[in-house]
Amino acid sequence: MATTALHAWLLDSDPALRWQVERDLVHEPEHVWRATRARVQTEGFGARLLALQDPEGTWAGGAHFPGDFSKEEFARSGQPWTATTWSLNALREWGVPAQTLEGTAELLDRHARWEYDDLPFWSGEVDACINGFTLANGVWLGADVAGIADWFVTHRLADGGWNCEWVEGSTRSSFHSTLNALKGLLAWEMATGGSPQTRAARRAGEEYLLERGLFRRLSTGEQVGEWSTVFSYPMRWVCSVLNAADYFRTAALTDGGAPDERLRDAIAVIRAQEQHDGTWIQAHRHPGRVWFHVDVPPGEPSKWLTFHARRVLQWWDGAGR
Template sequence: MRDLQDAPEAAWREERSKVEIEGWGRKLLSRQDEDGQWAGGAFVPAGFTPHEWREHGQPWTATCWALTQLREFGLEPACACARRTIDLVGRNSRWDHADEPYWQGETDTCINGRAIADGAYFGADVSAILTRLLSERQEDGGWNCERENGSRVSSFDTTINVLEGLLEYERSVGATPQTRAARRGGEDYLLCRCLFRRRSTGEVADEQYLRLTHPNRWRYDVLRALDYFRDAALTDQTAPDPRLGEAIAIIRSKRLPDGRWALDRSLRGQAWFTIDEGEGKPSAWLTLRALRVLRWWDRGQS
């Protein structure tokens, strides 16, 4: 309604208010623990073992994944259940890494990127996470979760998680010269690589980046990056960057004859429920994201 039909704000906000009481939003909220968490843990479910991870894949049922999904669903941040959830998570949830309070973040940059996006959107104080992220930029402009293990180059996956977090922080809390500079540096890191190429050789950095995924969780793909750049340009009131053109062409090439886009990859691991029909099948979510990206791009070329 908002991104494709130009519906009046009052109309799409009325529809958005139903996320709390209908569909996937209601279903996810119904799985919430009494202490505000999901599955008893911040990053992984309580009691989840390394053996289970190896056997079934990374789980997606704990608190951080639920909050990100509720944000993506559009749960109104001012609604009573959102305010209650953010308060309870702040009081009761601790990161698995070293028992850090949830809204202060932990050491993993990808996790902190999503946590600052969720916290800023829902009104939590995430200033401690912001300070950490701003201090962790690599010399090439982006971020990398492996920094704590000695990496001095950035990664596509980490950088997109942090960029989304910084953009949500600026939109919800307010921009600063430091956040603007950090976001510009991270954006340039991706743009100089046409969103999917190695800067050194021009080769595709990872074939998985060309496979459309949803929900992305922490994973990167070109549509996720394009959707970020669309969101950032609309927020900043800037035109599409020409360096996005090659990634745009990839998205056009993936359109099915019926006008939709199919899910190329789904991530294995526990989830509360699925929201697509499976790999190779048309995806409503991917179709929405692709259509709004192309609409924004085409308008910017006219």
């Protein structure tokens, strides 16, 4: 597709995606994309997901897992994506204003507990990915999540990042855990300015990923796993090079810095998956229960992936890389 046709294709989408295309790719005036963003809470995906909230402030009756979740379901169908963590992640990423969820932070404080040790929702738990999501969601909704920000400082591993399996004794960081921790810490800094300790933790986590080019083992230079170059939306918790590069774009724009040269190979991977018509293909869907699908089945051109990939490339190319 020509650029004009590609933009028209992307703009013909749910308001949750359209406003981001308007802002970041088409560069519409602020009043245009803000008007579209305001529709997310009343139309399409955003309105549908808001309507599914429980009276207690949760979704699906649970914090990270639905209230009726069982180990048998996990073995049979995989991780369910309907509970509170995943629903809040989606609404936040789609641009729903915190005011639309007024009172939710208080409801979750009273009614929601983590499946791990029945811990209070806004105190976080022991999983770095869950804590990263909760830090970002808490900042968005106005909850007191300073304790989670400090948790990342004290639980960073010696190699610079984090690993959700530290409670099982792991001493080496995980690409996935580190990326999700970084997203939470960046959201915390954007809202509060952070502290010298949280800013240092974020820099160390970024170095962990950058030293590895976002997808290579430091020891051998080999690709860390097939998942790192497989693109799908929703991205969930997976550290694909697209998900990680999108984080580094946001971080660089926040910090006022230029793209790091160590992203070059990851950018090449993203560019190589562009189709002849300028789109990116949905590689797969993460298995597990969902409220509703928000993107195409595997094998079809994905508007969400195309948006994220083109946004990253526009940032990289615009910096003269």
